[in-house]
Amino acid sequence: MGVLFPHRLVSCGVAIDRPEPVHPAPFFQAFGQSMTQIDQSSSSGLTRKKRRMRPELILGIALVVPGIALAVIFKLVPLVRAFILSLYQTRGFEDPKFAWFANYASMFKDPVFATSFRNAALVFVTLPVWIFLPLVLALLIFQRSPGWKAFRAIYFLPYMIAPIVVGIMFRQILAPDGPLNAFLIFIGLAPLAIEWLNGATSALFSLTSVALWSFFGLGVLTYLSGLSTVPDEVIEAARLDGAGFWRLLIEIVTPLLKPVIGYWTVLCTSSMLIWMFPLIYALTRGGPGSATMLPEYLVFTTTFEFLNRGKGAAIGMALFVFAAIVSAFVVRRMYAEGKASK
Amino acid sequence: MSLASVSDSVPDEVAPGSNPLLRTIVKWLxxxxxVVVAVVALYPLVFTVLNSLKTRTGYAQNPLGLPVDISFENYAETFVRMDVPRLLFNSIITTGGGLLLSTVAALFIAYAVTKLRIKGGNLIFLFIIAMLVIPSQVVIYPLYETILDLGLGGTYQGLIFSYAAFGLPISTYMLAAFFRAIPDELIEAARIDGAGELRILFQMMLPISTPAIAALSILNFVWMWNDLLLPLVIMGGSDKTTLMVGVALLSGQYDVSIPLISAGLIVALLPVMIVYLLFQRQILSGALAGAVK
Structure with a gap:
């Protein structure tokens, strides 16, 4: 089928205007033959080119349709429906009534909605820890401490465990009579042995810490793969200048890692918005009160527990605005790397 | 996992002029x-394994220590209470189906937009990866409605299609980025030799891209297997639900003891741990690190 793409074969500098041999694979033979027939039946150069384009186009369409269908039916349509639903007043199982922006008005007046975004802001305050703890660990591992491979494997282990499992595990570990408090009492820090999941501030702190426990290994791995791209010459040259290993890392390697740090920051930010659901579900269910209520969990409870689907969709739209802005950075990076160069 | 021995260590890399005593102290620090971070990372898993081996009374007497007499009764009970064989089967079917469908769809699109150079190929690529901005939490109820409207309520297909759609952006991106690195000349040569496009895709591109497919399969396997929200809403408490929903619902039952739920947790995370052991080289090499959901 090589002759089907004259515009590209020219670039190879090979004689292209020759009859195409029918390839032997029986499965594609029929397809290949029909192509050849089209090729032979065409005479004038212009119409030939036009006709030759068609099978390529058909194949192209056939290849992109399944993926586009999946994306449209299971992501885009639900998003549009979520927006439409957010304009309807729904009460339990009654028929929905069109209500313009009533759900949004009710959402902004709802103190729990404000609390959920305030809690999210409090979680964001811990972002520097999320960014620099894995960086420091990656640097410690990168300088080839004894057993660095084992540390790398162990640090990534928590990320592999399902967040719902992590949540249930930590519900026991953080219980008032659980091992954390037993340890704190043992080392003489009895005043710190509090109800980790049941205090107004301690619950959100615990939730964030568990999320960090679950997520930091991915950061270590991300930084390590970034560090491995630093050219050896850079490190070698700095060493010849008499720079100590640590000065080297901090003054030379870390600035080179800026893109990785940026990427990891975006990833952490989006995870804080849309990755905590199973942890909240297992650890606190948004409580005590609404101390650990985050927007993504509020969408769930409003929709499925209070059966207020319209308002749940409106809160979902508010969350979507934030999640989309953050993810757009990831998409931009992915597009730059994966698009065909012209 | 390969708990690498000390032989992996390389001579310390501190500046040549520094004090040897200081160097030793820094090294030990x-x-x-x-080690402290490693203990923190491992302890919850160890604690859960230990508890899963205790009897109910053994746990009541000694909740934090080592099990006195090891018992597997919790595993036997969790198999019945959670119907582990059934849920395991459901998880395998839905994760496997989602994985396969999302990889094949991504393979097709990546090939079409990078190597066929169809008109608007970049636009299609952008459209697919832009779907990343739609998280499942935002659309979960309308997604459920859409699945019901398609007559897929309570079927494996509903969850499989959802997994595939949510795995598609990252899969397409990884394969497109990989295909871009394959020189066009290679494909032109195959075309001149008379290979059809589908043959090029399946007999040439597919074998070359095994590393990329392995990386995205591991990535998709982990999040699909571990996901809670999609199966919880789409399958609910039906008998087609997944292991993660099973363990979440079990942990909510009032008469469930901690040893019993610990056994359930270990059963739920075991398949992922096996994958981690088998593919740790690919996972830890960082092939996945740059491209995570």
Whole structure:
């Protein structure tokens, strides 16, 4: 089928205007033959080119349709429906009534909605820890401490465990009579042995810490793969200048890692918005009160527990605005790397 | 996992002029920090394994220590209470189906937009990866409605299609980025030799891209297997639900003891741990690190 793409074969500098041999694979033979027939039946150069384009186009369409269908039916349509639903007043199982922006008005007046975004802001305050703890660990591992491979494997282990499992595990570990408090009492820090999941501030702190426990290994791995791209010459040259290993890392390697740090920051930010659901579900269910209520969990409870689907969709739209802005950075990076160069 | 021995260590890399005593202290301090973090990372898993081996009374008498007499009764009970064989089967079917469908769809699109150079190929690529901005939490109820409207309520297909759609952006991106690195000349040569496009895709591109497919399969396997929200809403408490929903619902039952739920947790995370052991080289090499959901 090589002759089907004259515009590209020219670039190879090979004689292209020759009859195409029918390839032997029986499965594609029929397809290949029909192509050849089209090729032979065409005479004038212009119409030939036009006709030759068609099978390529058909194949192209056939290849992109399944993926586009999946994306449209299971992501885009639900998003549009979520927006439409957010304009309807729904009460339990009654028929929905069109209500313009009533759900949004009710959402902004709802103190729990404000609390959920305030809690999210409090979680964001811990972002520097999320960014620099894995960086420091990656640097410690990168300088080839004894057993660095084992540390790398162990640090990534928590990320592999399902967040719902992590949540249930930590519900026991953080219980008032659980091992954390037993340890704190043992080392003489009895005043710190509090109800980790049941205090107004301690619950959100615990939730964030568990999320960090679950997520930091991915950061270590991300930084390590970034560090491995630093050219050896850079490190070698700095060493010849008499720079100590640590000065080297901090003054030379870390600035080179800026893109990785940026990427990891975006990833952490989006995870804080849309990755905590199973942890909240297992650890606190948004409580005590609404101390650990985050927007993504509020969408769930409003929709499925209070059966207020319209308002749940409106809160979902508010969350979507934030999640989309953050993810757009990831998409931009992915597009730059994966698009065909012209 | 390969708990690498000390032989992996390389001579310390501190500046040549520094004090040897200071160097030793720094070295031990670094190792100490790394060990403390490793203990924190491992302890919850160890604690859960230990509890899962205790009897109910054994746990009541000694909740934090080592099990006195090891018992597997919790595993036997969790198999019945959670119907583990059934849920395991459901998880395998839905994760496997989602994985396969999302990889094949991504393979097709990546090939079409990078190697066929169809008109608007970049636009299609952008459209697919832009779907990343739609998280499942935002659309979960309308997604459920859409699945019901398609007559897929309570079927494996509903969850499989959802997994595939949510795995598609990252899969397409990884394969497109990989295909871009394959020189066009290679494909032109195959075309001149008379290979059809589908043959090029399946007999040439597919074998070359095994590393990329392995990386995205591991990535998709982990999040699909571990996901809670999609199966919880789409399958609910039906008998087609997944292991993660099973363990979440079991942990909510009032008469469930901690040893019993611990056994359930271990059963739920075991398949992922096996994958981690088998593919740790691919996972830890960082092939996945740059491209995570």
């Amino acid at each position: 670094v190792t100490f920090i790394l």
